[in-house]
Amino acid sequence: MSLNAPQIIEALAGLVGPGAVIGDPARMGAFLNEPRKRFHQSAVAVVQPGSVEEVQAVARWANGNGVKLIPQGGNTGLVGAQVPLYGNEVIVSLVRLNRVRSVNADAGNMTVEAGLTLEEAHRAAEAEGAMLPLWIASQGSARIGGVLSSNAGGIQVLAYGNARELCLGVEAVLADGRLYRGLNALKKDNTGYDLKDLLVGAEGTLGIITAATLKLFPLPEAHETAFISLASPTQALELFYRLRQRAGSQLTAFELMPRFGIDLQLKHGMIARDPSAGPSPWYALAEISVPRGGAHGVLQAGLEAALADGTITDAVVAESLDDRNLMWATREQMSDVQSREGASIKHDVSVPIAAVPQLIAEGSAAVERIVPGIRPCPFGHLGDGNIHFNLSQPVGVDGKAFMAGAEPVHEAIYEIVTRLGGSISAEHGIGQLKTELLKSHKDPVALEMMRAIKQALDPNGTLNPGKVLG
């Protein structure tokens, strides 16, 4: 006997107060409409617990009454993990759990609640003279719980790691309401299985993260940033290897971009001027973070050597904060500009970094064979092997017709990625978008292990049904 919507809403109101339950579909828009507007399913209710105990009460009740829960942070995910799949789910919004519990700048950690936005977390760290080195495009609205549940990456994974590596411990409510008290600030703790890393990246299917302890780093004294002209991705890779040799972990970003994306941004007025030294098929944005006692000029010296031996063709080193901001804006707008140029097909993939040139060459050739005139715009985190293999529609064709033909394009890219030992979802996760893709591309034993773990930790299937595992 399953409960109907009014019964569910009434029961939830009894647990968290009527003011913290939204049952009116007209008021649910912000919780249902995700960034790319791909998913259009309703929810029974949105509940906004005001404490960890209330999250526990909601889970305990739902688990005992066959009600399904979807944990949600800032609703910025791109694969639909945080929005309904069946329409009978309750969204558990963590927005009210938004306290900074502690910041220890010297010791290098902070403990924050799931509902704090990433940008608020940045500010809390910086107010104490420290840095939380996790930057993603959606950081103004993405919240810590979602950032961790999706194991967000971004532009400085190269040096500091992804969300998982930046997380020391989590607190999470399990499907049946039990509280996993895994907050700690320890760099070394070998007391049993790594439950933290299991909960991080599980997209809310194994637990509802309510708080986390995150690593903080000293603020660098300066940044050295350059926009570098290159003949090909192969040269970019070679330059990356050399700069890492010179700078070690102080090389904190190395991004690849094609000329096409810069031309588009100039055409659509998204950048005021060209950040580069002039036309070139490819560019790298490289950045070195100099600590207080570190060496300045490492980037300049590395680029001079690379210019001398022909690895690069030219470079602009940022001479002001304005220069740096322009370079980063160019990189950050690389995805958005494509929507101004019509329809685009996107892939968030990774391969071993040595295979990036092959991925780009083979991928570009394969999609051109399928859709003549298609305009590839592969860009992204070369230093992590993570390429956003985006493809703009041919000039003059109908956008809808182009998108209707997306499937063979996806297949071609994912075939190459898998053959090169890569991942079909480098950053964005699986959610509801890629569950079928996961089944066809993931090691079958890994899938069996994942299902066994899901069954062990959430036997009633209360948390985020249908996500990740399908």
Add this chain to the structure above:
Amino acid sequence: MSLNAPQIIEALAGLVGPGAVIGDPARMGAFLNEPRKRFHQSAVAVVQPGSVEEVQAVARWANGNGVKLIPQGGNTGLVGAQVPLYGNEVIVSLVRLNRVRSVNADAGNMTVEAGLTLEEAHRAAEAEGAMLPLWIASQGSARIGGVLSSNAGGIQVLAYGNARELCLGVEAVLADGRLYRGLNALKKDNTGYDLKDLLVGAEGTLGIITAATLKLFPLPEAHETAFISLASPTQALELFYRLRQRAGSQLTAFELMPRFGIDLQLKHGMIARDPSAGPSPWYALAEISVPRGGAHGVLQAGLEAALADGTITDAVVAESLDDRNLMWATREQMSDVQSREGASIKHDVSVPIAAVPQLIAEGSAAVERIVPGIRPCPFGHLGDGNIHFNLSQPVGVDGKAFMAGAEPVHEAIYEIVTRLGGSISAEHGIGQLKTELLKSHKDPVALEMMRAIKQALDPNGTLNPGKVLG
């Protein structure tokens, strides 16, 4: 109906060949006698598969026949995870799986088999001009599978992370013989649960690791090393904070030692001369790794500033490789020297780094109350909050009587550690030594989750029975 020893030996010989099965107890010594000689249980047999397929065959057969398996690498673990608990187990020695499958220095990874020693892995990386930054005392005999299964730490966790963080992917045989193909060289892969990190640190209870892909780093151009005199652990902590501000992730080691441990090494002739600038209650060994394009002199400058404002009282900066070797030998012999001074009680614990001074002060006072005249020798990885809280017997008492009174000493230390938010096993794991301690100190929900995962992945309890979870 359980099989007897001859039946087991015969069946195993059928799977891997008679030459790869040891059934004679007289030939099992090297597999049963672990470093501290605490555990004295026999095994039915030792089997040494020569391929991943043979490991699978052994697991499949054992799982179907009620035979229990203990994965073993170099047999260097300190908590008895790798030796029998009940006497009816079969040890699966991975020593024959010892190939280097690939080394990609520029791309920063290598894939090696479980039976390769850590030192062999170091050499394979260095031969290609790269560095595997994981150094532990037992690296000459510890093997990659055990290093990962115990999530080994060591002296450079501060900058590079522990074994888990240095591992990109693993290949592992599950309890029923299925092969998890999780080797990859990807820095970003958000396709489902983090199975790699679950297998790493599971002490062989969830799978038998057969190979791993590990991160490699550029070799530094130089090391700057200093042996620093300090009034107290509080000053050491303050110095650590400042050096990290100056050097960022180039501060690759920060170790704390008491004068007592140096006096002992001089007394027992383990070091030829005092590496320090003279008597001082405490010392830090700090090291900065300078990349090819980096800044020299950062350590010297940091120490001069700290001397000027009284944070430190003196320092010796290594001026030769001999100096550096002496400093590191002093640190590395800190544990061994205690056995020359009679009996000692040891604790491998961690606390949030800001709490290290409190741990040392409260711990030393507490044990002195229990055993007057006890000689504390707390030392270790201050930068990671990981202190080896070792205690030498009072002068002139009977060593056995001292050890017979160890329990209240353990309780006192573990009570303080737990109260400070620390871990009762920072590096060495749980094995069979600390299973009861784990039950009394670990979050009960975490224990329930661990049991559920164990049941899900090894329902017959084939792998390493009684370890970790008891």
